Amino acid sequence: MISKYYxxxxxxxxxxxxxxxxxxxxxxxxxxxxxDLSRLQPKWIAWLIARFGESPRAEEMHPFEDAxxxxxxxSRKDAAIGDKYRSNEQFRTAIDSEFPPDTRSWKSPAxxxxxxxxxxxxxxxxxxxxxxxxxxxxxxxxxxxxRVGKVGPWSLWMPTTRERSCKIAGYDPVTRKPxxxxxxxxxxxxxxxxHYVGRAGHETTLFYVIRDDPKGNQDWxxxxxxxxxxxxxxxxxxxxxxxxxxxxxxxxxxxxxxSDHDEIMRLLxxxxxxxxxxxxxxxxxxxxAQSVAxxxxxxxxxSEDEAxxxxxAVTQETDITPExxxxxxxxxxxxxxxxxxxxxxxxxExxxxxxDDKSGEVRSNLAGNKDTPPEILARxxxxxxxxxxxSVAANRSTPADVLGxxxxxxxxxxxxxxxxxPATPPNSLMKLVSDPVVSVRLSLSQNKSAPPEILKSLMxxxxxxxxxxxxxxxxxxxxxxxxxxxxxxxxVRAIIxxxxxTPPEILAxxxxxxxxxVRRCVAQRDSTPRxxxxxxxxxxxxTVRVVVAGNPSTPPETLQxxxxxxxxxxxxxxxxxxxxxxxxxxRRLRQLxxxxx
Numbered sequence: 001m002i003s004k005y006y007x008x009x010x011x012x013x014x015x016x017x018x019x020x021x022x023x024x025x026x027x028x029x030x031x032x033x034x035x036d037l038s039r040l041q042p043k044w045i046a047w048l049i050a051r052f053g054e055s056p057r058a059e060e061m062h063p064f065e066d067a068x069x070x071x072x073x074x075s076r077k078d079a080a081i082g083d084k085y086r087s088n089e090q091f092r093t094a095i096d097s098e099f100p101p102d103t104r105s106w107k108s109p110a111x112x113x114x115x116x117x118x119x120x121x122x123x124x125x126x127x128x129x130x131x132x133x134x135x136x137x138x139x140x141x142x143x144x145x146x147r148v149g150k151v152g153p154w155s156l157w158m159p160t161t162r163e164r165s166c167k168i169a170g171y172d173p174v175t176r177k178p179x180x181x182x183x184x185x186x187x188x189x190x191x192x193x194x195h196y197v198g199r200a201g202h203e204t205t206l207f208y209v210i211r212d213d214p215k216g217n218q219d220w221x222x223x224x225x226x227x228x229x230x231x232x233x234x235x236x237x238x239x240x241x242x243x244x245x246x247x248x249x250x251x252x253x254x255x256x257x258x259s260d261h262d263e264i265m266r267l268l269x270x271x272x273x274x275x276x277x278x279x280x281x282x283x284x285x286x287x288x289a290q291s292v293a294x295x296x297x298x299x300x301x302x303s304e305d306e307a308x309x310x311x312x313a314v315t316q317e318t319d320i321t322p323e324x325x326x327x328x329x330x331x332x333x334x335x336x337x338x339x340x341x342x343x344x345x346x347x348x349e350x351x352x353x354x355x356d357d358k359s360g361e362v363r364s365n366l367a368g369n370k371d372t373p374p375e376i377l378a379r380x381x382x383x384x385x386x387x388x389x390x391s392v393a394a395n396r397s398t399p400a401d402v403l404g405x406x407x408x409x410x411x412x413x414x415x416x417x418x419x420x421x422p423a424t425p426p427n428s429l430m431k432l433v434s435d436p437v438v439s440v441r442l443s444l445s446q447n448k449s450a451p452p453e454i455l456k457s458l459m460x461x462x463x464x465x466x467x468x469x470x471x472x473x474x475x476x477x478x479x480x481x482x483x484x485x486x487x488x489x490x491x492v493r494a495i496i497x498x499x500x501x502t503p504p505e506i507l508a509x510x511x512x513x514x515x516x517x518v519r520r521c522v523a524q525r526d527s528t529p530r531x532x533x534x535x536x537x538x539x540x541x542x543t544v545r546v547v548v549a550g551n552p553s554t555p556p557e558t559l560q561x562x563x564x565x566x567x568x569x570x571x572x573x574x575x576x577x578x579x580x581x582x583x584x585x586x587r588r589l590r591q592l593x594x595x596x597x
Contacts, residue, residue, distance in 0.1 A: 082110025162193040289317035315339040341366035367391035386411040393417030412437040422449035445469030471495040497521035523547040549573035
């Protein structure tokens with residue numbers, strides 16, 4: 001009989017494995033946001049996966065780069081917002097007025113599961129209504145300096161500050177609700193104007209093209225330039241959109257602007273070229289990274305969220321000074337201190353200070369920083385938080401003796417970090433071969449630095465996922481690879497078949513595999529021996545023959561035979577393959593003739 005304790009541990013293990021898989025997927029898809037993703041709880045990773053995963057289940061009008069900012073901000077306040085909704089009648093009335101309970105998809109503003117980014121931003125704004133945001137009382141004379149020109153009924157603008165961005169795009173003078181859905185013109189929540197035009201490595205310019213007396217969605221246009229070229233990808237929520245965030249393409253923009261299109265685009269292109277590849281707002285961020293005084297000036301009067309986002313942007317500057325990092329290390333925002341803890345330029349004395357930070361998130365990022373001194377990592381290895389210890393365990397800079405101690409940690413999450421760390425010494429890895437938790441053994445099986453004797457020990461594992469992990473490990477020895485090619489599991493043999501390191505002789509063996517899926521994997525490999533491809537061309541399964549027909553390494557005589565196959569799908573694939581080769585041969589011939597001439 002399964003005990004309640006064991007069942008609970010099993011369920012927790014499965015949930016943790018699913019969460020880590022989803023988190024890894026997002027990190028691989030959005031590597032620039034690895035640090036942000038490492039800070040999020042499972043419910044937020046689930047929210048992102050539902051909208052930006054491999055098979056999205058929910059629509060989101062804003063792209064991932066915008067959504068992650070909102071998610072980070074809201075995740076820090078959802079509990080407080082929930083408490084305020086329950087205890088503050090004025091706040092509850094404001095929320096229910098903006099989002100009537102009988103029409104919204106969520107019950108409490110603390111539950112973001114079905115919320116959109118815009119709903120979260122509105123709630124964040126309402127929660128800070130009493131706080132002073134940035135001032136948009138910009139004088140009209142000053143505004144004119146941002147005007148690019150006027151063509152027909154269209155006014156052309158290049159906003160140079162966040163305040164002017166809001167003023168130009170427009171907002172209701174009473175409610176201060178923006179007239180667009182643009183994240184760069186928000187009056188509440190997270191205004192991302194500097195996020196786009198102020199960050200290092202993002203040479204982006206935003207132009208606003210607005211019709212006189214605008215009313216419809218296509219009367220407000222945002223046209224973005226990236227690295228000197230206009231970006232009209234049609235991406236919903238991208239940098240070139242109409243008021244409703246519907247993406248603009250060259251054809252769509254031409255249709256909207258009509259006869260004024262060419263002149264408008266000429267003016268925008270010339271203006272962007274005159275900037276020399278750098279938006280004026282970039283200088284504000286650069287100055288803030290060099291001077292504490294400039295940093296304070298940049299963030300004066302902002303809400304905590306707005307200031308936090310800007311300060312985090314400042315920490316991304318490559319030449320940020322130690323003085324500014326020291327100043328930011330004492331910031332009240334956890335997100336800012338997290339960025340400091342992760343920054344490779346942060347002075348060692350500041351890193352030492354952050355080792356005692358009250359926020360586990362800060363300590364966790366410090367523990368994951370490859371530049372954190374070994375003595376601090378040794379201290380953090382004894383942290384009360386398993387997430388902090390996990391970061392130490394996964395850090396390649398962690399001393400070997402510390403990794404050895406963490407291999408015996410009581411929490412599986414920590415041992416998983418040790419198992420996946422390429423710097424973990426063999427004697428410590430050996431401790432984990434018989435670990436009771438599957439996720440630990442799986443991480444060990446995928447460790448590229450695991451010695452052959454450890455991988456061989458894992459070959460007897462009862463869990464097929466662990467065996468699959470060994471099969472996907474590029475460091476396995478030829479004898480292990482051959483053994484896996486005979487393993488009694490289709491998935492394992494298929495992984496060996498698709499591995500670019502599998503030699504032709506093993507592929508030849510797998511060409512006779514009893515499973516259709518494995519044979520199909522062999523049939524798609526360029527390195528599969530010609531004789532094996534000829535063999536597979538006569539396979540009883542159409543799906544296998546189709547793959548052979550499309551393989552660029554299939555011999556011409558075999559393709560000719562497949563053009564007479566009983567399946568039209570196979571015949572067409574073979575004919576298309578032959579036609580491509582003919583074109584390539586002609587192209588090579590022309591190149592040779594040109595060289596001779």
